[in-house]
Amino acid sequence: MNVKWIKFLVFLICLLPLLRLVLLGLFDGLGPNPVSHLIHSTGVWSLVLLLVTLSITPLRRLFEVSQILRLRRMFGQYAFFYGLLHFLIYAWFDQYFEWQGIWRDIMSRPFILVGFISLFFLVPMSVTSTNRWVRRLGVRWWRRIHWLIYPSAFLAVLHFWLEVKRDIREPLIYAILLGILFLYRIGYAFLCGRTKPLLNSNQDCAGVQR
Amino acid sequence: MSIHKRDDILSSEITDENIYLGRREFFCKAAKLGFIVPGLKFGTAEAAGFLNLFSPIKPSALPDDKLTSFQNITHYNNFYEFGTSKSDPAKYAGMLKTSPWEVKVEGLVRYPRTYSIDDLFKTYPQEDRIYRLRCVEAWSMVIPWRGFSLAHLLKKADPLGNARFVEFWTLHDPQQMPGQNIPVLEWPYREGLRLDEAMHPLTILATGLYGKSLPNQDGAPVRLVIPWKYGFKSIKSIVKIRLIDHMPRTSWELAAPNEYGFYSNVNPSVNHPRWSQATERRIGEWDLRKTLLFNGYANEVASLYTGMNLRKNF
Numbered sequence: 001m002n003v004k005w006i007k008f009l010v011f012l013i014c015l016l017p018l019l020r021l022v023l024l025g026l027f028d029g030l031g032p033n034p035v036s037h038l039i040h041s042t043g044v045w046s047l048v049l050l051l052v053t054l055s056i057t058p059l060r061r062l063f064e065v066s067q068i069l070r071l072r073r074m075f076g077q078y079a080f081f082y083g084l085l086h087f088l089i090y091a092w093f094d095q096y097f098e099w100q101g102i103w104r105d106i107m108s109r110p111f112i113l114v115g116f117i118s119l120f121f122l123v124p125m126s127v128t129s130t131n132r133w134v135r136r137l138g139v140r141w142w143r144r145i146h147w148l149i150y151p152s153a154f155l156a157v158l159h160f161w162l163e164v165k166r167d168i169r170e171p172l173i174y175a176i177l178l179g180i181l182f183l184y185r186i187g188y189a190f191l192c193g194r195t196k197p198l199l200n201s202n203q204d205c206a207g208v209q210r
Numbered sequence: 211m212s213i214h215k216r217d218d219i220l221s222s223e224i225t226d227e228n229i230y231l232g233r234r235e236f237f238c239k240a241a242k243l244g245f246i247v248p249g250l251k252f253g254t255a256e257a258a259g260f261l262n263l264f265s266p267i268k269p270s271a272l273p274d275d276k277l278t279s280f281q282n283i284t285h286y287n288n289f290y291e292f293g294t295s296k297s298d299p300a301k302y303a304g305m306l307k308t309s310p311w312e313v314k315v316e317g318l319v320r321y322p323r324t325y326s327i328d329d330l331f332k333t334y335p336q337e338d339r340i341y342r343l344r345c346v347e348a349w350s351m352v353i354p355w356r357g358f359s360l361a362h363l364l365k366k367a368d369p370l371g372n373a374r375f376v377e378f379w380t381l382h383d384p385q386q387m388p389g390q391n392i393p394v395l396e397w398p399y400r401e402g403l404r405l406d407e408a409m410h411p412l413t414i415l416a417t418g419l420y421g422k423s424l425p426n427q428d429g430a431p432v433r434l435v436i437p438w439k440y441g442f443k444s445i446k447s448i449v450k451i452r453l454i455d456h457m458p459r460t461s462w463e464l465a466a467p468n469e470y471g472f473y474s475n476v477n478p479s480v481n482h483p484r485w486s487q488a489t490e491r492r493i494g495e496w497d498l499r500k501t502l503l504f505n506g507y508a509n510e511v512a513s514l515y516t517g518m519n520l521r522k523n524f
Contacts, residue, residue, distance in 0.1 A: 031286070033296075033349055036491075093498075105486070166290075166466070
């Protein structure tokens with residue numbers, strides 16, 4: 001199948017969680033505490049998509065499917081999209097867009113601060129996720145900026161972990177998945193060396209065909 | 211030039227009530243036809259508050275507050291004995307066998323006694339009480355309980371002079387309460403009150419809600435309800451009530467002593483270490499409400515805590 005079609009299909013699939021929430025909202029399906037449901041669901045999808053983004057490189061190497069690299073930026077953008085929704089729903093329904101209150105909340109509650117920094121790190125990545133920015137920055141700088149996904153994903157899991165009241169099993173699953181993805185990279189760097197080129201010579205770092 | 215003060219205009223002068231009420235219908239219809247941004251849909255009656263986004267936040271207690279629906283009261287529960295998700299209790303509480311059931315009253319009392327549920331019903335006349343319930347997680351409900359003042363039962367047991375606290379125990383049976391297989395809390399669930407708190411007329415043992423017997427997920431067959439304290443104090447499915455001379459440890463306090471204190475009185479100015487307690491969301495509503503000291507029952511119960519530092523004794 002044409003790569004463009006696959007990308008389009010993935011684009012639509014990534015919209016399904018949002019579509020689901022919209023439909024649930026329309027048909028009173030968000031449960032007794034709809035706000036909490038919306039905040040939780042968008043947060044979890046953001047985290048899932050961050051992990052999906054981070055698993056592209058291992059999958060590409062393990063199964064030698066370099067084409068999926070071309071989906072990575074879309075997954076990253078969706079992770080940011082759901083993270084932003086997560087924040088905006090909180091800002092709207094929990095804070096009524098009172099920025100002073102939001103700022104106070106961020107500064108006084110570690111779990112909110114952690115979540116905010118995680119989202120904040122995604123902003124420069126999201127902004128520079130176009131071919132133009134890749135070219136403008138050059139591969140080296142572009143990759144430096146996009147290294148931010150590691151602290152961002154770590155903080156996102158920590159945010160979830162700190163938020164739960166007592167039962168940490170769900171965030172634990174994400175922590176383990178993230179740990180595997182991190183360990184894979186460390187192991188790869190250790191065994192195969194940092195200097196081994198990540199890309200085919202005819203692709204730039206975002207997987208764009210030159 | 212005269213400028214109308216807001217107060218001068220009666221709301222009836224602005225919009226006819228029928229049109230005002232019809233608004234909701236309009237929105238629902240429009241939403242179903244897809245004319246309204248889905249996120250802004252107002253599915254339930256309370257959703258009108260949505261439009262009041264920038265008006266002052268209402269307090270949690272208003273005279274015309276509506277009861278939380280039976281559906282929501284029975285499908286949004288924290289009852290970790292059946293799982294830690296709030297939808298778990300409605301799914302799994304059916305495993306609990308509430309009959310036969312015994313409640314032991316023991317410890318520092320002149321007349322210890324073991325009640326069957328029927329005994330409880332026969333001995334203590336049931337009455338209906340509508341209380342606000344404020345969860346420590348910053349959501350709230352308005353619940354029409356049925357039950358009786360715990361004071362009646364305690365008086366009959368006749369506490370000894372050295373009895374100062376009351377300890378409550380939930381059933382411990384992982385067969386019937388599968389959540390007890392997971393060590394999220396120290397099982398069985400335990401709670402406690404000072405004797406004067408337990409004797410307060412607002413403190414009830416509830417055996418029903420909405421005029422029906424208590425659904426399992428809400429703590430059948432008998433549970434405590436202390437309306438001015440965070441919900442987790444209102445222990446469910448009680449099998450033992452023990453009077454003691456020292457402050458008991460409670461399950462949540464054992465789990466996280468810096469987050470959940472023995473008193474756990476609802477207090478908007480003492481935040482949970484991880485979130486604010488200043489506001490709450492009434493289940494079934496979209497907008498926030500201001501949380502009130504002692505959950506709005508300050509007139510009745512504030513005297514229990516005169517001279518006490520509520521921040522320290524959280």
